[in-house]
Amino acid sequence: MSARGLIVSAPRSGAGKTTVVLALISALSRRGIRVKAAKAGPDYIDPAFHEAATGRQSVNLDSWAMPPALLEALFAEAAADAELIVVEGVMGLFDGIEAPRGRSGATADLAARFGLPVLLVLDVAGQSQSAAALVRGFAAHDPEVKIGGVVLNKVGSERHLRLVSDAIADLGVFVLGAIGRDASLALPERHLGLVQASEHGDLDARFGRLADLAERHLDLDGIIAIASVPRLGPAQGAVAVRPPGARIALARDDAFTFTYPHLLSGWRRAGAEVVTFSPLADEPPPEDCDICWLPGGYPELHAGRLATAHRFRDGLTRFAATRKVHGECGGYMVLGESLEDVDGVSHAMAGLLGHSTSFAKKMLHLGYREAHLLADSPLGPEGSTVRGHEFHYASLAATGNDRPFAEIKDAQGQMLGRTGGRRGNVTGTFFHAIASV
Structure with a gap:
């Protein structure tokens, strides 16, 4: 298996994970890289956007609902025909339920299980150097979860970017992108989440704009460089739900x-x-x-x-x-x-x-x-x-x-x-x- 992978997560919901993921996979797909995406936790809508952006089926990875062998099998299957796997996190990186270690449903469970680095998306609106304290805390919270780099979202100005980036640089963590405040990037929502991918008549144009944004504001080569080969365990006996009929x-x-x-x-x-x-x-x-x-x-x-x-x-x-x-x-x-x-x-x-x-x-x-x-x-x-x-x-x-x-x-x-x-x-x-x- 030659595929490498990384996880895109954030300190909380609403920080811009989905925008960063869609921009990243759209840009890399346009470059001709075989990208597959996955989604942490139970979610139907985000994976449909992943598939539309990459032309390859996305998959859910849920550390609470899925037995470990099934997680291993699904990740191995995704890696079989991809060069890069991008996993979109759910909620905040360490947010899950009270459960045995590795079975909480948190995005961090997947980072630790597969040994994948985390690209942390930070909404820095309303703060500057304080963002470095947040990164320090996330980097030190769990030794099995590695923060590979950060992307800054809702940057207000060049001065704002410099203040935040210089403070984070002192930690030895790479700033791999910075996105300004642009409400036009937001996808419309409905009561169960985003309006579904199939309902957007302009989806290709949206992906094109997101790919352009990634080329301008993300260090794509740097992001590819932090990705690592996943650490996979045994997948014997993996089964989700047996077919209900022939x-x-x-x-x-x-x-x-x-x-x-x-x-x-x-x-x-x-x-x-x-x-x-x-x-x-x-x-x-x-x-x-x-x-x-x-x-x-x-x-x-x-x-x-x-x-x-x-x-x-x-x-x-x-x-x-x-x-x-x-x-x-x-x-x-x-x-x-x-x-x-x-x-x-x-x-x-x-x-x-x-x-x-x-x-x-x-x-x-x-x-x-x-x-x-x-x-x-x-x-x-x-x-x-x-x-x-x-x-x-x-x-x-x-x-x-x-x-x-x-x-x-x-x-x-x-x-x-x-x-x-x-x-x-x-x-x-x-x-x-x-x-x-």
């Missing part, structure tokens, strides 16, 4: 976009075939499949179209009469009786489960989850455990009377109760699966 009908369009690449690639490696269809185009699940999977996404933005997609809904009902159907988060909402949008308008859904959901009063449900399955299901056999997360603003307006799908705990092991529903061949839950335990 031929899987996967809903995929603007309402159903949240599928983890490592799940799909794992299913295909195990011999399963994934066949996509579009509910928004009023397509039913293909009849020659043995399971239908409705992933998460933004069905609330398309509830009116889904309510009138009668070929899709009738076909889904026929499919569920003889074969398994599973819905995650947005897919779970569509399986219910109705979905109330943000304006308070209720739209009829598939009615294959008895619950109803609402966005009229948004409430954030966010966090890692460990699910103990209460019956055989597409996620695994009864009694098995799957780790994943919840991230949604929808609430249950009516719970229905279906049998529960799973018992769930949070990352600290606190029991959160029973969740989801199952009726006949149909199962669903707000829980997004990442990996079996």
Whole structure:
């Protein structure tokens, strides 16, 4: 393996990691370097931007939800056809949950496990020499986590840049870029994060501007120079979630976009075939499949179209009469009786489960989850455990009377109760699966 890698992180969320990553990978791809990107933690949206910028599939790496062998296997797979791997961190570098060392979900876990240097993005608005104290603290906090260099963001002037850079230089840490204050670089956001890559008609132009910014304001050669060969361990027995069928009908369009690449690639490696269809185009699940999977996404933005997609809904009902159907988060909402949008308008859904959901009063449900399955299901056999997360603003307006799908705990092991529903061949839950335990 010849690929080298580095991690782009920051002291906190909102410091500019995504802008730096997209600028970096866009510029290096334009230079003809085989770049792959990865994302620390559970995230669907950033990896789609990575893939659009590089033309190569991104991957999630989650030290809490994924067993160590799976982490090793996914990183090795990414490195197999790349020259450089750029891992985008999550939250602040050391931010995670209370867990055994190396299993907290923090970006620092990945830096220590794979021996990768960290390119630290500092938002220096409102400070100058004090930034050096921050860098000193991050460099000394964990001897297994190496700060390879820093990029300064929101620099106000040449004098500001000089003050900050001179103070950091005294620490022996390289300043490998400085970006000014430019609101036009920001990507638009929605309630689950950035507006999705597929919704930007000008994405190539944005990447071009970001690549130009990187060429002007980042030391690209210096950043490449700090990257190191990853330290990989054994990957025997690596598995995420076993394929739920031999031929899987996967809903995929603007309402159903949240599928983890490592799940799909794992299913295909195990011999399963994934066949996509579009509910928004009023397509039913293909009849020659043995399971239908409705992933998460933004069905609330398309509830009116889904309510009138009668070929899709009738076909889904026929499919569920003889074969398994599973819905995650947005897919779970569509399986219910109705979905109330943000304006308070209720739209009829598939009615294959008895619950109803609402966005009229948004409430954030966010966090890692460990699910103990209460019956055989597409996620695994009864009694098995799957780790994943919840991230949604929808609430249950009516719970229905279906049998529960799973018992769930949070990352600290606190029991959160029973969740989801199952009726006949149909199962669903707000829980997004990442990996079996």
